[in-house]
Amino acid sequence: MKFIDLRSDTVTRPTAGMRKVMYAAEVGDDVYGEDQLVNKLQARVAEMLGKEAGLFVPSGTMSNQLAIRSHTQPGDEVICEYDSHIFNYEGGAPAMLSGVQVHPLHGDHGILASEQIATALRPKDHHYAQSRLITLENTHNRAGGVVYPVSVIERVGDFARENNLLMHMDGARLMNAVIASGIDPAAYAEPFNSVSLCLSKGLGAPVGSILAGDSAFIDRAHRFRKLFGGGMRQVGSLAAAGLYALDHHIERLAEDHHRAKMLASTCLELGVLENDISWTQTNIVLLTFPRGNTAQISRELKTIGMLVSVVNDHRIRLVTHLDFDDAELNRAKDILKRVLG
Ligand code: TLP
Numbered sequence: 067m068k069f070i071d072l073r074s075d076t077v078t079r080p081t082a083g084m085r086k087v088m089y090a091a092e093v094g095d096d097v098y099g100e101d102q103l104v105n106k107l108q109a110r111v112a113e114m115l116g117k118e119a120g121l122f123v124p125s126g127t128m129s130n131q132l133a134i135r136s137h138t139q140p141g142d143e144v145i146c147e148y149d150s151h152i153f154n155y156e157g158g159a160p161a162m163l164s165g166v167q168v169h170p171l172h173g174d175h176g177i178l179a180s181e182q183i184a185t186a187l188r189p190k191d192h193h194y195a196q197s198r199l200i201t202l203e204n205t206h207n208r209a210g211g212v213v214y215p216v217s218v219i220e221r222v223g224d225f226a227r228e229n230n231l232l233m234h235m236d237g238a239r240l241m242n243a244v245i246a247s248g249i250d251p252a253a254y255a256e257p258f259n260s261v262s263l264c265l266s267k268g269l270g271a272p273v274g275s276i277l278a279g280d281s282a283f284i285d286r287a288h289r290f291r292k293l294f295g296g297g298m299r300q301v302g303s304l305a306a307a308g309l310y311a312l313d314h315h316i317e318r319l320a321e322d323h324h325r326a327k328m329l330a331s332t333c334l335e336l337g338v339l340e341n342d343i344s345w346t347q348t349n350i351v352l353l354t355f356p357r358g359n360t361a362q363i364s365r366e367l368k369t370i371g372m373l374v375s376v377v378n379d380h381r382i383r384l385v386t387h388l389d390f391d392d393a394e395l396n397r398a399k400d401i402l403k404r405v406l407g
Contacts, residue, residue, distance in 0.1 A: 070372045070394050070401070072329075075239075075322070075349060075387035078270045084310045093302035096122070097292075103302035107309050111276040114312075115261050116252030119284035120276045121291060122305060126151070126238045128296050129262035129275040131159045133234040134199065135294075136286040137259065140165030142198035145186050147173045149208035151236055152201055163294065167195045175345060176209025178202060179218055180225040187229060200226055203236040204254060205243045208377070210341060211326070211350030211385075213243045216253060223257025233257055238264040238275070242348040245319040259283060268319050268349055269311035270388040273304050315388065322349040322386040325395050329384055332399045336406045340381065351384040352377075363405065372401045 071077045080088065094100035108120035123129045130152050134144060144160055146152050148170040152160065160166045169186050171178055178200075188194035200222060204214040226233045235258045237243075244251050255261045260279035265271035277287055291297060298304075330346035333339040333353055339346075340354035355363060357380045364376045375383040390398075 067371050069368075070390065070398050072384040072386065072390065072398065073373050073375045075268045075385045076266055078388045080272050080307060081270065081388070083314065084270070084307050087306040087310045088303040091303040091306035093300035095299050096301050097297045097299060101300065101302045101305065103305035103309065107305040108276060110309065110312065111263055112278045114251050115255040115263070115278045117255065117261065117278040118281045120278045121284050121287050122298075122301070122308075123275050123277055123291055123296050124273060124298065126236070126262060126264040126267075126275045127156050127159065128291070128294060129264075129277040130156060130201070130234070130236050131163050132277055132287040132290050132294065132296075133260045133262060133279075134160050134166060134201075135164045135290045136283055137199045137232045137234065138164055138166050139198075141167075141195060143167045143169050143188060143195040144199045144201060145169045145171065145183055145197060146201045147171060147176055147178050147203060147206070149173070149176055149206070150201065150203045151207055151238065152203075154208065166198075169197070173206075173209070175212050175341070176203065176206030177212065177214060177218060178222065180221040183222060183225060197229075197231060199232045199234060201234045201236060203238070205239045205246075205348050205350075207238070207350065210345055210352040211239065211242065211348035212345060213246050213347045214254075216247070216249050219254065219257055226257070232259045234259065235261045237261050239267050239348065241316050242268050242319050242323070245316065246323055246348050265308040265311050268322060268387060269308075269315045271304070271307040271311040274308055276308075318388070319349070322388070322390070323347070325386045325390060325392070326351050326384070328395055329386065329398060329402070332402055336402060338406055349386045351386075353382040353384065355380050355382065366405045367401060370401050370404060372398060
C-alpha cells in the first residue's frame with residue numbers, strides 16, 4: 067500500500083527534473099568558496115530577499131541557530147513566540163550553542179504584536195539579561211501555517227529599531243506566505259537583519275536552507291557555520307536542486323494551499339478542524355480532538371493508508387506538498403471520513 071504522507075512538507079522526493087539538474091551539476095569545494103552553483107544560489111536568494119549576502123546551510127535549524135549565534139552574546143535574551151520552532155523544536159540550541167536566554171511570548175495564532183513585545187523588553191539594569199534579538203516565524207508552523215500580516219511585521223521592525231534590537235525571521239515557509247498573500251519576499255524581509263529560508267519544505271528540494279543578511283553578518287555566520295560543523299564540500303548538486311526549486315516550485319505552492327483548504331473543509335464537516343477555516347491560510351491543517359486520543363487516531367489512519375503528525379495529545383497536523391496530488395486528496399478525504407466520521 068502506498069501511504070498518503072501528510073506528516074510534513076519535508077517528505078517530498080526530488081522530481082525527475084530536479085534529479086536531472088542534480089546529476090548534471092558541476093561541483094567545486096564550497097569550503098574554499100569554489101562551488102559556483104552554491105555561490106549562485108546564495109546570491110539569488112539574497113537578491114530575492116533584498117539582502118547583501120546569503121549562506122547555504124544544511125538545515126533550517128542550523129540557519130536559525132547561526133542567526134542567533136551571530137546576532138547575540140552569551141547572556142543576551144531572545145524574544146520569540148511560545149509556539150515557535152526555535153523555542154520548541156531546536157533541542158534547546160539557543161542555550162547550548164549561543165548561551166542565550168529565550169523569552170517566549172504567547173502570540174495570537176502565532177502572531178506577536180509590537181505592543182506585546184514592548185512588555186518583554188528588559189530595562190537597562192544589571193539585574194536583567196539584555197534583550198537583543200526578536201525572532202518571528204512566517205508562516206507560523208505550530209499555529210497552522212499562519213501568514214504574518216506585513217503591517218504587523220513593519221510595526222515590530224519600527225519598535226526594534228527604536229529600541230536597538232535586532233530582528234531575525236524564521237522564514238522556513240516564507241514562500242508559502244508570499245504565494246498566499248501576493249506580497250514580495252523582499253517586502254517581508256525588509257525589517258529583518260536576517261532571514262532563513264528553507265528549500266527542503268514546500269519548495270521540494272532534498273536538503274538545505276539559505277540564511278541571508280548583510281555582508282558582515284553573513285561573514286560572522288560563515289565562521290560559526292564552520293564551527294558548528296556545517297561547512298560542506300562538493301554540494302553543487304544540492305544547490306542545483308535548490309535553484310531548480312526556485313525556478314519551478316514557487317508558483318505551484320498555490321496548489322498545496324488549495325488542497326489544504328479542501329482537507330480543512332472536510333475536517334470542518336467532521337467537527338475536528340481546530341480553528342475557523344480562515345486560519346487555514348497555507349499548506350498546514352490543524353485537527354483537534356479530546357485529550358489523549360491522537361496517538362490512537364494516528365494509528366487508525368495509518369492502518370488504512372495515511373500518515374499524519376501527532377503534535378500533542380489533542381492535536382494532529384496535516385501538511386500538503388509537492389507529492390500530494392488531487393487523486394491523493396480524494397483518497398485522503400475518504401480516509402478521514404472513514405476514521406473520524
Ligand atoms: N519543521 C519540521 C519539524 O521540525 C517540526 C516540520 O515538519 O514542520 N523552522 C520552521 C518553521 C520549521 O517548520 C522547521 C522544520 C525548521 C525551522 C527546521 O528545519 P530543518 O528540519 O531543516 O532543521
